[in-house]
Structures are given as C-alpha cells and as structure tokens.
Amino acid sequence: MHVYNTQTRKRELFQPLHDKNVTMYVCGPTVYNYIHIGNARAFLFFDVVRRYLKYQGYHVTYVQNFTDVDDRLIEAAQKEDTTVKELAERYIQAYFEDMDALGVQRADHHPKATEHIDEMVEGIQTLIEKGYAYEQDGDVYFRSQSKEDYGKLSHQSMEELKSGARVEVNEKKENPLDFALWKKAKPNEISWDSPWGKGRPGWHIECSAMSRKYLGDTLDLHAGGMDLCFPHHENEIAQSEAWTGKRFVRYWLHNGYVNMGSEKMSKSLGNVVRVVDLRKKYSPLALRYFLLSTHYRNPIAFSDETIRQMERNLERFETATTNLKHRMETAMEGEAEPEVEERLNQLTQAFEAAMDDDLNTANAISVLHEAVKFAFETVSRPVVLQGSLSAILDWLRKFGGDIMGLVDVKEETDLDQEIEALIEERQKARAAKDFQRADAIRDQLTAQGIILEDTPQGVRWRRK
RNA sequence: GGCGGCAUAGCCAAGUGGUAAGGCAGAGGACUGCAAAUCCUUUAUCCCCGGUUCGAAUCCGGGUGCCGCCUCCA
16 A cells, blocks of 8 residues: 655555554544534544555554643633533534544544643653753743754745744744643643643643554554644654654655635634534435545535535445345345456455555545446346345445445335335236326325336335 | 645546546436336547657646645644
C-alpha cells in the first residue's frame, strides 16, 4: 500500500514500524458542540482506512482523543451556566450517536484530555528540564526556536511563519511562534494543580501525551483534517520529538475539507451542516457514499442535490443484493462455478489496487459497481448455481459492506400475511388476464412502499 | 508576502506520457400483458495560450478563475 505523506509530500510505501502491527492516531473532536459533516469526513474516512488495514491482515491499534477542556468549552459552559464536564459529556455522547448512525466503528481507545493531566504535566516538566520550554507567570510555553526543524510538516521556515504571523498580543512569550503547554487558570475556571500552579493543559500537548501513553513514542499513522496540519500537528511533532528524542510519526495523512459552495465549512465560520440534522434527512449509506465518493485529499462540495444523487447511486447496490437473494430461491444447488470465482478474484484485485493507491475510495466504489454489474449478469442467467450467487453476495458483503460500509445486506423479513395474500391474489388475477385487478393491487402495494417486480423466477419485491 | 491545492460530459467523479474508468440524469432499443428491475446503444475539442515529445488531461513556461494554510477549526 502506498500513502501520501504530508511531511515528505510524496507517495510512500506503507511499512509499519513493527511488521503487522499498526499504531494509528486520529485527532478527535473538541466536544463543545455537535460535529458537522466536515468533521465526520475525517472520522469516517480514517475508520475505513482502519478497516482496510485490518482486512490486509494488520493488527491495528486505533486511538482517537476527546478534547474535553479548552477555551471554547469553558466559554460554552459559562454561557449555558453548566460545568465543562457536563457539557463535554453531553457532546461526547452526541458524538458517539452521530458516529454510530454513520456506521463509524469505535476506536480502541477514546482518551479524554482531562483524564491524562498527569501524563501531560510529566511531559511538560521534561520539556522544561531539557530546555525546550519555559515557565512565565503560571503559563508554560514551548520554545519553538529550540527545534531547528520546526515547520517541517507544514513546510514553512521559522522566518516565513513569523513574517506571516499576525501581531502577537501575548507578551509572555519569548517568540510569537511559541505556544502554550500549560495555561494559568483564571478565577473560577476549571483547573488542575501543577508545579506551576493551578491551570490547564494547552491543546497540543494532550495529543502528544495521550498518543505516547497508548501507542508509544513513534506512531505509524497520524491523521486528521488538513486544517490541523498547522499549527496543531506541527506543534505535536516539535513537542513529542523534543520530549522523547525519537521520531514521532512515520506517515502523516490529512484529508481535504467539505466545502459549502466554494467556502470551507467550519464551526468558526458558522456555515456548518451538522450530522445530527443530516442523519434525520438522509440514509447513513448515502452520507457515507457522499463522503467516500471523492479521493480523501480532494475537497468535496456539500449540497443537498449531491447527496440526493448519492442516494440514487446506492440503489443499484440495494437492488443487486435483493435480486441475488431472490434468485437464490430458484437456483440449482451446487458450489460456486470456477468462472465466478475467477471473476470475483479479479474484482478483489481491482479493489485492492484502488485502495493500495493512496486509499482511492472513488475507484474502490467503481469496482463495487463492476461487482454489481456482474451480480445482475449472473442473476439473469437461465441456469445458475446457488454457490455462485452466495459467493457474489459474500463478496459484496465483504468489500462493499465490511470495508466500505456502503452495502447493507438486509436480513430476510417476513411480509405481513396481508401483503403476502395480496401478492398471491395478484398472481391469480394475472393468470386470469384480469390485469386491471392485478395493477390495482400493485399500485396499492406501491403506495405502501413495496415495489413488485415480475421475473421469470416469480414475483420479486423490495421496499422502496 | 510565503507555502500549497483545484479547474475532466447536464451532475458526481477517477485518471501523473500512449490517445478519456465508474455512477446519476437524458435519448433510443430489447425484455414485459403493462410496469419494474436488467441488458444494449448513445452524449467530452479534458479552463486558455505557448513549449518539450513520435505521442500530453497528464511534463515545462505563461495566463485566467476559484480555494486553503500561515490565527481557534476535521
């Protein structure tokens, strides 16, 4: 597998540090509000990456944090007259509800910043001892100039960053590019004890401390949205490598934005579309299809029209699985035919080739469509073996379902007796050439969301 | 000012040197009692201008338009 590494700006062969074990860290949400579709893109995509790595036989340890204390949380909690903890817990819950709805699997660890204060304090102390950080009136700052390679991820030199920086209002810093490791508490603000007095950790240090605790000094994959590249990830590298003296991350992956029109979507711009609202309106599969239909490093433009189109795209997947199952009932018993196995192997190779090429989900989806086409061809054959049909169904379940989460093979559900009776009655009417009656029954079922399809193998039905 | 990205059919979208994947929508046809599903056929001077090359959507130069980062943000 090759992945594009933001740090080297090159596609590189992916090789974990420890053969088949992969350590993976994705920056999670700051839980002061509901997440939006742009946030969801990162979490959904990297979950698919994790699934694919597992499929490839890797043992993946996946960590995603919650930033449950920071300025925005404090502000939001004050505004609502509640505690930071209560607010954070509420939105962590909401986060999981959104992710569950989208079919994003849980990480192996979801550490919270507030539960790792000791680790952060330890790291900050080490940085001070090594001369990488300094205390200033209860705050602690990282001395960015102490790392000569600062800027290596975002490819900016110290000078360039300085010249582009806005006027720095914080006079406590030695240098405008220094960043806070520890922030002194204001009166009545949530705080923890530390060698520098009461305060709370800076944003960046939490990822350094928590990733180190759960995954070790060097991570294989560290990922997130492009907006985290600078300063967040840049600062993480500086801190972590100063702290441990080791390389922090082997492969940096950053996904593109979800745009509103041509503008980026972000909480701070206030043009967000929240997942909690979206999922009431669209199927989770359509949202997944939308987010995976474009290569992860390219931007996606959000629009209702596009997602509606994705719903239609999805219909072929649904029809294919329905038709495969229906055909199974009349197919001959027997193992899958060699030609079918052969074709499925080809499709597997094509799927892997797409994903191995910097996780090209757009191409992987087109392979899914090829498989669907093959499914229809096979279903239409006058004679077909059950093994062949179930092999195709299993393939779709595996690649379209387990990895991409776009194919949902529904379990058999018995139709209401009433509906069964209607289908039966319609068949009798058709046999008697009473098409008026037959069509009336079909229309009645259509109104109930049941689509009837007459095939050489009998009546096939599906829910619209 | 520095760094970077994008521009492919009505729409979504792959494609980093060999002559434009896939899906949606549209049109025509097959199948059907009629439908539906399916199948077949059909739709692209790859933003513009130069250059390199036997050959470029793909490389180089120059434009135009849009966007991102340099500041909290997936």
